[in-house]
Amino acid sequence: MTDLDIRVLDDAHFRAAHTLFRSTLHHGPSTDEAWESVGISYRSGQALGAFADDELVGTVQTFPSELAVPGGAVVPMSAVSRVGVRADWTRRGVLTALQRAQLRAMRDAGDVASSLRASESVIYGRFGYGVATRYREVRVKRVETRSRLPIAGRVRLVDAERALPLCQELFDRLSPGRAGTIARWPGHWDVNLRRVAKEENLRFAVASGPDGDDGYAVYKVTPGSWEHGHEKPTVLAVLDLWAASPRAWADLWTFLLGVDLVGEVVAEGRPLDEPLEWLLADRRGLRSVDLGDETWLRLLDVGAALAARTYRAGEPVVLGVRDRFLPENEGAYRISAGGASRTTDEPDFVVDVDVLAAAYLGDVTFGALAMTGRFESTSADAVARADALFAVDELPWCGTYF
Ligand SMILES: CC(C)(COP(=O)(O)OP(=O)(O)OC[C@H]1O[C@@H](n2cnc3c(N)ncnc32)[C@H](O)[C@@H]1OP(=O)(O)O)[C@@H](O)C(=O)NCCC(=O)NCCS
Structure with missing residues (x-):
């Protein structure tokens, strides 16, 4: 096999690395406009490339973060992402070489742990990653059930530009908190919410109580339609929801379940022990449709x-x-x-x-x-x-x- 050269990537390679990563997920290259927000999440020293005969054939990246552990302490952690090997180079040890270099680099930089989301569950165990947290996806038939509680504080809609710094500030106050929660790195908000908010009709609901703002929910409504004589319901998808108190949590869900002209409220990636069914007038209005592996954790x-x-x-x-x-x-x-x-x-x-x-x-x-x-x-x-x-x-x- 051709020798692989594992290198730390710099500005000159970031876009090519991103294009390579996207191609491994069967997507085309980012548009110039998308690259404007995605590009800023590439930072010096955080992406590795595998080169064969000077050609980039594989890449991995890390984002600097922190992880909350049982008892409340927070440890330095790298979030590993954008892992991809060009299709004509798979199963020849490219990822193994990248992992070897990346694990060593993260540990030497002082990270206590690293974590990732796995596209397939058979890949990362061999590199020392284990499933350390899980999520559940819930669907609530809104026409059948409502919240049992009135909104006790206040929930207001805020436009994206003003909401984003507010949500970011609230999030940073709340996480890392529960064991398994992590700090979000600066580019995370740009790539995952700011850019999406521009392209799609995201809504930002902010909860407040006697001490001010104490929770938020980001959601998106996809209008329903009739297709082949079947009705597809209007779906409200909850993308991000964090609350500092039980009141803020109940207020946000009560608000989301009360938005008019919505057939179904869907939330992916929620905690397994979130007591949402207990908030509903009819608990069978909620179905847990998926229970999946969330954090793949590596103790470095x-x-x-x-x-x-x-x-x-x-x-x-x-x-x-x-x-x-x-x-x-x-x-x-x-x-x-x-x-x-x-x-x-x-x-x-x-x-x-x-x-x-x-x-x-x-x-x-x-x-x-x-x-x-x-x-x-x-x-x-x-x-x-x-x-x-x-x-x-x-x-x-x-x-x-x-
Ligand atoms: C997943 C991926 C990065 C693996 O890269 P790779 O260079 O083929 O991995 P390696 O050759 O180093 O494989 C190491 C081992 O893992 C196994 N393996 C790797 N990917 C696997 C997969 N998708 N399914 C089953 N086994 C896999 C290999 O068979 C090999 O096993 P062995 O040590 O017993 O021989 C590559 O297949 C890819 O880019 N996939 C598409 C994008 C993707 O899923 N990225 C991950 C995002 S989290």
């Missing part, structure tokens, strides 16, 4: 990650960790209610780093992972001790797509 510095989160009361356990890509993570870690640190003790059981990532935020138990053959343990007691220590009160959730 296992020691720092384990030390950053808190643990519940319980007997200590010693975890062994295997990591093919970052061998400095390999070893044993003693976890107790008081914290976590490296140890020379024999581990009670050993897990691959992707398995540890899956359990790290508390979304899945070690018990479930052992039961499904993700690791072997001769001690059910040790697995139960680990589960007692890693247990969390609130399910982790990210809520930011990238």
Whole structure:
């Protein structure tokens, strides 16, 4: 095979890298207008390219972020995105070479973790990524059900230009907060909301209470139609919703469920434990139509990650960790209610780093992972001790797509 050269990309290659990435998703190049907003999300040092005979054949990118972990601490994290290998170069180790370089670069830069959204679930486990948060998609038949509550505060519509800084400021106040939530990097708003708001008819609803603005929802309404004698309902899609208090949360949903001439309210990517059905007059008006993997998490510095989160009361356990890509993570870690640190003790059981990532935020138990053959343990007691220590009160959730 031709030697691959992995290089840090600079301005001269950003547009070509983006075009390559889009082509791997079967899209054409960005228009000049789209590039105006997308281009600013390419920053020096954050994109890698794989070159074969001086030709760009693969690319990956990172965005600087932070991740909230159980207990409320926040650790430096890179959000990995725009992963693509040219179709005539796939399955020849290009992504593996890019991953190897990227994992090393992120770890050396001081990131404790990295995370991504996976196009296919079979790709990233081998590089140490595990599914650490999940989302659910809900559909509410609005004609059948309404909110049980009146709006207690105030919800007002704000035009995009004024709403965007307001939403951004509110978001930054609320996230990273719940374990699994992340900080959004500057270009995120430009690419995901500002640009879309220009192209599509996005609406911004801002909630306020006695202490001022405390939540927002971004939504889009797609008018219904008649097609072949069948009615397609008008759909209100909730794209982003964050609330600082239960009142703001209920007010925003009550508002969204009350918008006239809407047949269905749809929200993708919501937390599994969001109690929306309890807010409805008729809970069966809501259907959970999808439950998917959200955050694929990679612990780059296992020691720092384990030390950053808190643990519940319980007997200590010693975890062994295997990591093919970052061998400095390999070893044993003693976890107790008081914290976590490296140890020379024999581990009670050993897990691959992707398995540890899956359990790290508390979304899945070690018990479930052992039961499904993700690791072997001769001690059910040790697995139960680990589960007692890693247990969390609130399910982790990210809520930011990238
Ligand atoms: C996913 C993608 C980046 C993989 O790149 P690649 O260069 O083919 O990956 P590699 O050759 O390094 O593969 C490494 C291993 O992963 C496996 N693998 C990679 N992608 C896979 C896929 N989509 N399905 C199944 N296995 C896959 C390879 O078979 C190989 O396995 P092995 O180590 O047992 O031999 C590439 O297929 C692609 O660009 N796909 C379209 C865009 C996309 O989905 N991007 C990801 C966005 S999150």
